[in-house]
Amino acid sequence: MKKAHKQIYQMLEERRTEILESIESDSSALNQLRQDHSGDVVDFASGSSFGEISSQLAEVEMRELKNIEAAMKRIQDRTYGVCEGCEKSIHTERLAAIPHTKHCIACQRAAEEADLDPAEITDWSVILEDPSLTIDGGIGDYGVNLP
Numbered sequence: 001m002k003k004a005h006k007q008i009y010q011m012l013e014e015r016r017t018e019i020l021e022s023i024e025s026d027s028s029a030l031n032q033l034r035q036d037h038s039g040d041v042v043d044f045a046s047g048s049s050f051g052e053i054s055s056q057l058a059e060v061e062m063r064e065l066k067n068i069e070a071a072m073k074r075i076q077d078r079t080y081g082v083c084e085g086c087e088k089s090i091h092t093e094r095l096a097a098i099p100h101t102k103h104c105i106a107c108q109r110a111a112e113e114a115d116l117d118p119a120e121i122t123d124w125s126v127i128l129e130d131p132s133l134t135i136d137g138g139i140g141d142y143g144v145n146l147p
Ligand SMILES: [Zn+2]
Pocket: 083, 084, 085, 086, 087, 088, 103, 104, 105, 106, 107, 108
């Protein structure tokens, strides 16, 4: 493991512990609230909205947790720092800012604009610029006889 990656791994591990602790305290706070209000019909609504907010927070945390664990695995697999979209190296500054990122800035922006998973983006410009596929050449050039 590279020294820089080892540091990032430790950072990710610390953040992971933080999130796990936060999720745990969220759910125990929620359970506490439910116990306090058990049988209390009037306050049931406020209790449930607290639950909704809490579960949304937990969802965000769970997503980050998943990304962090994936990044830790990539460090172990020595594939860390490579963009999943274009397979180029992700800039060190970007990794320092968002250690659990799996995409370079270009792919991240493209994904945000298209609102798609970068892994699903097909680079149509490559296909369109392929001279063997231009319509100008005509299908006849390939010796195909149309019916
Ligand atoms: Zn990329």
